[in-house]
Amino acid sequence: MIQLRNVTKEYRTDGTAVAALRSVTLHVAEGEFVALVGPSGSGKSTLLTILGVMNPPTAGDVIVDGIDVYDLSLERQADFRHEYVGFVFQQLQLVPYLTALENVLLPLAVARLSRREKVQRATEILARVGLAGKERRLPGQLSGGEQGRVAVARALVNQPPLLLADEPTGNLDSATGAQVLALFRELHRQGQTIIMVTHNPETAAFANRLIHIRDGQVISESRVISAKTGHNGKAPAQLTRGLSPARRGYSDDLLASRRSISRPMTA
Ligand SMILES: Nc1ncnc2c1ncn2[C@@H]1O[C@H](COP(=O)(O)OP(=O)(O)O)[C@@H](O)[C@H]1O
Numbered sequence: 001m002i003q004l005r006n007v008t009k010e011y012r013t014d015g016t017a018v019a020a021l022r023s024v025t026l027h028v029a030e031g032e033f034v035a036l037v038g039p040s041g042s043g044k045s046t047l048l049t050i051l052g053v054m055n056p057p058t059a060g061d062v063i064v065d066g067i068d069v070y071d072l073s074l075e076r077q078a079d080f081r082h083e084y085v086g087f088v089f090q091q092l093q094l095v096p097y098l099t100a101l102e103n104v105l106l107p108l109a110v111a112r113l114s115r116r117e118k119v120q121r122a123t124e125i126l127a128r129v130g131l132a133g134k135e136r137r138l139p140g141q142l143s144g145g146e147q148g149r150v151a152v153a154r155a156l157v158n159q160p161p162l163l164l165a166d167e168p169t170g171n172l173d174s175a176t177g178a179q180v181l182a183l184f185r186e187l188h189r190q191g192q193t194i195i196m197v198t199h200n201p202e203t204a205a206f207a208n209r210l211i212h213i214r215d216g217q218v219i220s221e222s223r224v225i226s227a228k229t230g231h232n233g234k235a236p237a238q239l240t241r242g243l244s245p246a247r248r249g250y251s252d253d254l255l256a257s258r259r260s261i262s263r264p265m266t267a
């Protein structure tokens with residue numbers, strides 16, 4: 001689905017260059033639920049915005065379903081982004097004076113659908129994230145977890161093949177954050193491809209594949225056989241075969257104890 005080849009990103013400010021990504025090569029297949037994990041400043045958000053066709057790399061290629069997306073004109077990039085990507089931000093960025101329904105309708109502004117069809121679609125997606133009956137509430141009249149679900153509904157209303165989320169639970173307490181993550185798992189089960197950025201190993205544990213980023217590079221990967229929140233609600237059975245903590249560069253008890261199969265980070 002998405003292939004990154006030797007993607008490098010440098011930011012230049014006042015003559016100094018910051019290397020945010022250094023030759024990142026990776027492949028994400030359709031239907032995966034991927035967590036990009038790493039400490040603050042490691043380049044996760046840069047990688048996510050590059051995947052989301054919002055931030056051109058300094059070098060390297062981003063191929064989505066065979067299309068070299070940064071080779072497209074800016075206008076076509078915008079079209080592509082609109083059709084292909086839904087984005088959930090850490091600050092959720094709901095419009096406070098619009099209802100849940102109106103917030104979800106926003107991305108449909110330019111869609112060639114009648115008002116009635118738009119409302120129907122937005123209502124359906126709100127129901128899908130568990131907010132049936134709350135369409136007319138303002139964000140301030142919803143709990144944090146419900147606001148998170150409105151943000152997810154808004155990201156998905158255009159039916160994008162790819163859902164991107166940058167620290168989607170960063171501003172939520174852990175119980176409400178877990179609700180949003182459970183929703184991601186459910187969407188993943190229904191076939192949605194999801195790439196989520198987090199510095200929090202507990203959040204990453206909801207994904208099926210972890211890509212560890214450090215200093216702008218992919219340092220390791222692990223696959224999760226049985227992800228968190230399985231049917232019985234118990235912690236997943238675990239099997240770790242391991243990269244040394246030094247090579248993982250991101251040691252923490254939770255990940256160390258997870259049952260994941262590590263594999264070399266080839267493309
Ligand atoms: N727009 C920008 N201009 C200049 N430097 C940036 C910009 N965005 C990010 N950076 C720098 O690039 C590096 C990676 O940042 P980022 O991708 O936001 O990391 P993360 O999301 O892992 O915290 C950091 O050193 C950050 O300061």
Ligand SMILES: [Mg+2]
Pocket residue numbers: 044045046166197
């Ligand atoms: Mg970030």
